[in-house]
Amino acid sequence: MSVNLALLIVMGALYACGIYLILERSLTRVLLGLMLLANATNLLILATGGYAGLAPLYSKDIGAGDYNDPLPQALILTSIVISFAVTAFMLGIIYRTWVLARRDEIQDDVEDLRVAETPSFDAEDDAEIPAETSEFPLATVTAGGRELPAGQAAAEEKPGSNNVPPSPEGGGK
Amino acid sequence: MNIASFAPLAVVLPILGAALTFLLIRHSRAQRAVSIGLLSLTLLLECLLLAHVWDGGTVAVTIGGWLPPWGIVMVVDQFSSLMLVVSSAVSLAVLVYATGQGMADGDHDAPVSIFHPTYLILVAGVSNAFLSGDLFNLYVGFEILLTASYVLMTLGGTGPRIRAGVTYVVVSVVSSVLFLISIAMVYGATGTVTMADLALKLGELDTGTRTLLHVMLLVAFGIKAAVFPLSFWLPDSYPTAPAPVTAVFAGLLTKVGVYAMVRTETLLFPGDSLNTPLMIAALLTMVVGILGALAQSDIKRLLSFTLVSHIGYMVFGLAMSSVAGLSAAVFYVAHHITIQTSLFLVTGLVERRGGSSSVDRLGGLAKLSPLLALLFFIPGMNLAGIPPFSGFLGKVGLMQAGIELGTPLAYALVVGGVVTSLLTLLAVARVWNRAFWRRPSDAEHPDPVLLAVPEEDEASGRGGLLTAQRTRAATLMPRTMVGSTLGLVVLGVALTVFAGPLFGLSDRAADDMLDRTPYIHAVMGEDTVVPPVLPAAVTGNGGGQ
Structure with a gap:
């Protein structure tokens, strides 16, 4: 009895291909990658059971060391069922992506892009002359060393003035 | 025969509820009553469990009469029962909130009717993960809750949810594969997956192998718990889900990862x-x-x-x-x-x-x-x-x-x-x-x-x-x-x-977890010799039992 080298080589190849595929942007390839990873792991669990042996059916004539270890096979069975469910779900999601976007690709997060494009200047927090937001406005505002009427100060903070970028929503580039 | 023998019901009741609500998929009122009722019952049971172990004592329940190193055990101690009570209380509140939202918006159709069964399966998975005394059963618990969470995350199948769902599913599956690889390696190294048995046997391995297994488990749990370099997926995927779903994910899912990390650090790899x-x-x-x-x-x-x-x-x-x-x-x-x-x-x-x-x-x-x-x-x-x-x-x-x-x-x-x-x-x-x-x-x-x-x-x-x-x-x-x-x-x-009594409880829980003896004795029998913690550990459990 010896270690099954062929199984180990297949396992290594499955892991390598699986990792390569899940790094792709196409969803179908990602799914194939996940399936390969799951199967490679099943082979790994099988390998941890030790050498191949006889079926674990009790008989007085067989020594304890000659049986195969049944536990890894039970674990593999569970893991196959789980990866089956995940694969079915992923197929559903991929089909839905295709229906919605007509593309088999993972898409960028809109909100992420928005935050990335938002200028670090924020009119309400960072303006030299704070925009008047209270319900009891002051008559005059002191800012930048000069004193000026509040209405005029507020006007300078309106979108479109020099201090504020065109759109606080981050659309402007 | 005490209340702790009923611990597996914390998993069985929600699964039963999921089956019932699935049958009642066309009767939204009955569905709501069943799911809220069964979840309340689960919460009550878990409160009794917590009361049972409040002053100390760890109880192990063997499933199907198979004894620990071979069969699956569920372990109730202070930490796991506290987590059960808090998680069920939170999930009950979110369930009521979600039914309120469904009723207000008047949507009786398909996606919402699937919500109840899926949600109850999620709760069952969380309970299973908290109770599990077996590494592979912990994996199964994780998979139950993750598979339910995939469905909840993409509920309704709108564009942004599908996009976020893909990231979430792929990251979760990769972390699960890592966890499974770690389990295979742990089994290869020790020949057991029962956590109490592992606590005895992992100490006998040489340092290199132990560290490898330790790091692999921590990375797998770190992805689920969203610990920094592995946390990128969370803010990307959570916000797009419906409000009650995001709420329950934020409250529970990462904490299950933290719980698994705590068990790994204290029970399996102390020091x-x-x-x-x-x-x-x-x-x-x-x-x-x-x-x-x-x-x-x-x-x-x-x-x-x-x-x-x-x-x-x-x-x-x-x-x-x-x-x-x-x-x-x-x-x-x-x-x-x-x-x-x-x-x-x-x-x-x-x-x-x-x-x-x-x-x-x-x-x-x-x-x-x-x-x-x-x-x-x-x-x-x-x-x-x-x-x-x-x-x-x-x-x-x-x-x-x-x-x-x-x-x-x-x-x-x-x-x-x-x-x-x-x-x-x-x-x-x-x-x-x-x-x-x-x-x-x-x-x-x-x-x-x-x-x-x-x-x-x-x-x-x-x-x-x-x-x-x-x-x-x-x-x-x-x-x-x-x-x-x-x-x-x-x-x-x-x-x-009630922070005073709660801190008292968490003190006792921490004491027991670092001591390891109550947990191992509960699972493996009173006469098991618990090996000392290997390296010079900073445990300092002065009040240990």
């Missing part, structure tokens, strides 16, 4: 071999997470980043591996589940009332709905760690443990913790100032829902005013949704009021 890297990861999680939160304008995304950030506190308490640190971490997990969930539920209400969850579009909510403002303010301050709330108490416990440890890294973490707490306050205050305090018209892009109110009230005149307001309130803020949110906020406050 301090990886404490330094864990502490550095904790510091980075806290600081990087909260800096991310400051850049967000969407409240849900902001809260997702604070969620990542506050995982750092729990990892910090765990990495100290002292009774004080672990006890504070246990308390902090219970506090954080409640607070983070209630904040997400309130955000759901804000989104209904103000029409948006972006602080650029909100304003004046404090005046429009003082109750909503109160519901946000209390958990918000609690999250930021303002005295006297439980967030403050948990953080003080962590700081004390850190100073007690006294290493330079521990001091750095204490400072990092304080800074993170202050930055959390800044993030919460930003939301408060913008969404609640300023006038609606001052918002950069005020949402139409927000501005519609005063005009409509004036138009309806004196007589119609009250009725108009009532109908608006009924559609914008349904009573069940407000009530369940209020219940969770009250639970959060109760954690503050």
Whole structure:
């Protein structure tokens, strides 16, 4: 009895291909990658059971060391069922992506892009002359060393003035 | 035959409920009654379990009569039963909130009817993970809750949810594969997957193999718990889900990862071999997470980043591996589940009332709905760690443990913790100032829902005013949704009021976990010899039994 080298080589190849595929942007390839990873792991669990042996059916004539270890096979069975469910779900999601976007690709997060494009200047927090937001406005505002009427100060903070970028929503580039 | 023998019912009851609600898929009222009723029953059972182990004592239940090294065991100790009670209380509140939302919006059709069975399966998975005394059964628990969470995440199948769901599914599957590989390797090295048996056998392995297994398990759990370098997926995927789903994910799913990390560190690999890297990861999680939160304008995304950030506190308490640190971490997990969930539920209400969850579009909510403002303010301050709330108490416990440890890294973490707490306050205050305090018209892009109110009230005149307001309130803020949110906020406050007994419980839990003897004896029998913790560990469990 010896270690099954062929199984180990297949396992290594499955892991390598699986990792390569899940790094792709196409969803179908990602799914194939996940399936390969799951199967490679099943082979790994099988390998941890030790050498191949006889079926674990009790008989007085067989020594304890000659049986195969049944536990890894039970674990593999569970893991196959789980990866089956995940694969079915992923197929559903991929089909839905295709229906919605007509593309088999993972898409960028809109909100992420928005935050990335938002200028670090924020009119309400960072303006030299704070925009008047209270319900009891002051008559005059002191800012930048000069004193000026509040209405005029507020006007300078309106979108479109020099201090504020065109759109606080981050659309402007 | 005592109450602890019924522990597996905590998993069986929700699964039974899932089957029943699936049968009742066309009768939404019966479906609601069954799911809420069975979840309440589960909560009651778990409260009895907690009462049973409150003063000490760990109970192991063997499933199907197979004895521990071969069969699957479920273990009830103080930590697992506390987690069960808090998680079920939170999931019950979220379930009531979700049914309230469903009733208010009047959608009786397909996607919502699938919600109840899936949600109950999620709860069963969480309970299974908390109770499991077997590494492979823990994996199965994780898979149950993850598969249910995939469905909940993509509920309705809209474009953004599918996009976020893909990221979430792929990351979760990869972390599960890693976990499975670790289990295979653990089995190859020791020939067992029962955690108590592993605690005895892992110590006999040579240091290299042990460290490899330890790192692999921690990385697998770290992805699920969203510890810093592995946390990128969370703020990307959580905010797009429906409000109650995000709330329950934020409260429970990452905490199951933290729970698994605690078990790995205390039971399987005691000692301090990886404490330094864990502490550095904790510091980075806290600081990087909260800096991310400051850049967000969407409240849900902001809260997702604070969620990542506050995982750092729990990892910090765990990495100290002292009774004080672990006890504070246990308390902090219970506090954080409640607070983070209630904040997400309130955000759901804000989104209904103000029409948006972006602080650029909100304003004046404090005046429009003082109750909503109160519901946000209390958990918000609690999250930021303002005295006297439980967030403050948990953080003080962590700081004390850190100073007690006294290493330079521990001091750095204490400072990092304080800074993170202050930055959390800044993030919460930003939301408060913008969404609640300023006038609606001052918002950069005020949402139409927000501005519609005063005009409509004036138009309806004196007589119609009250009725108009009532109908608006009924559609914008349904009573069940407000009530369940209020219940969770009250639970959060109760954690503050009863912090003394709770800290007593978490002290005993931490003591037992670091001692390991109660757990191993409960599973493997009273006459098992528990090996001493291998390297010179900083356990200091003076009051050990």
